[in-house]
Amino acid sequence: MAPKSASKGPGKKKAKAPPKGTAKKAAVSSVRKPAMKFAKPAVHKSAKPVVKVAVKPAPKAAPAKPDTKPHGAASAKTVVKAPVRPLVRVAAAKGAPAPIGKFGRRGRGGKGGPGSGHGAEGGGHDQVGLEFEMVEPPIPVIVHEPPSLPTPSRRKPKPGSPDWPGEGLTVGMEAPAFSLPSSLGRKLSLSEFRGTRVVIYFYPKDDTPGCTMEACGFRDNMSRITSKDAVVLGISLDDELSHQRFAQKYNLQFPLLSDVDAAICRRYGAYKEKSLYGRSFWGVERTTFVIDREGKVENVFRRVKVEGHADEVLATLSV
Numbered sequence: 001m002a003p004k005s006a007s008k009g010p011g012k013k014k015a016k017a018p019p020k021g022t023a024k025k026a027a028v029s030s031v032r033k034p035a036m037k038f039a040k041p042a043v044h045k046s047a048k049p050v051v052k053v054a055v056k057p058a059p060k061a062a063p064a065k066p067d068t069k070p071h072g073a074a075s076a077k078t079v080v081k082a083p084v085r086p087l088v089r090v091a092a093a094k095g096a097p098a099p100i101g102k103f104g105r106r107g108r109g110g111k112g113g114p115g116s117g118h119g120a121e122g123g124g125h126d127q128v129g130l131e132f133e134m135v136e137p138p139i140p141v142i143v144h145e146p147p148s149l150p151t152p153s154r155r156k157p158k159p160g161s162p163d164w165p166g167e168g169l170t171v172g173m174e175a176p177a178f179s180l181p182s183s184l185g186r187k188l189s190l191s192e193f194r195g196t197r198v199v200i201y202f203y204p205k206d207d208t209p210g211c212t213m214e215a216c217g218f219r220d221n222m223s224r225i226t227s228k229d230a231v232v233l234g235i236s237l238d239d240e241l242s243h244q245r246f247a248q249k250y251n252l253q254f255p256l257l258s259d260v261d262a263a264i265c266r267r268y269g270a271y272k273e274k275s276l277y278g279r280s281f282w283g284v285e286r287t288t289f290v291i292d293r294e295g296k297v298e299n300v301f302r303r304v305k306v307e308g309h310a311d312e313v314l315a316t317l318s319v
Helices: 004-008 021-028 211-221 222-227 240-250 263-267 309-317
Strands: 076-079 089-091 129-131 140-144 179-181 186-189 195-200 231-238 256-258 270-276 279-284 285-290 299-303
Touching: 076 270, 179 256, 195 211, 195 309, 211 222, 211 231, 211 240, 211 309, 222 231, 222 309, 240 256, 285 309
Parallel strands: 195 231, 231 256
Antiparallel strands: 076 140, 089 129, 179 186, 195 285, 270 279, 285 299
């Protein structure tokens, strides 16, 4: 009987099996990923450091001092506005870092957009400007208050005093003389009208409703008044310029005289203490005097009512 090894064929040898686990390791190693290499981030050469610009705040205005002058005295008030932060436009040089703007950033654009400060690659600008408010220095405003008029005494004036005769001026007395600036551009005196009857009416203020009605009443009756050999003179505390405007506006054909210090009004007793809405003050009371050809008082109208007053004066001139 032949041996078993001869039955398998001539020259064939049995292959050896690989050790356990070797095939599995080879399969894992074949699918392993290659090692990754991380590159360093690139730094843009155009990146610039951020520079902050400090702006000093404007100085505060000093507190206004209270007015220590007595009541009624003439004074000049100066009104000065608070200083304002100056306005300057600063432009950065080409290639300089973009400064922080008004809103705490280098521009109004987003990242990579115009004005973002990320260089030419992101669409930024080379020149960046700072905007501030530019206001001219304040100009002082001076306000002049009108001078206060002297307050007359409540007692009756004595003969020889500057206010004589005052309220005591009655019919038959000598009319106080005066020489005052007028709307004609020159001074007029009472002595110029000697030999002519003179109607002198005192009124509070130019171009007010009551005073305008009274003046227009004399204007409309001027032909009848001149036919009685009389002239009309109006006296108030207004200046010459105010009288000229008032006369031109209403075409007044008689002169208006300026008694700015109320000296003549006090002598004729037309400057009195008045009250309005519970407030007391000194002013001109509507009063009219008719002076005869000899310079004496012919008639007196005190506390005049404007309506129909011109006709009332004409009635006395007809006598």
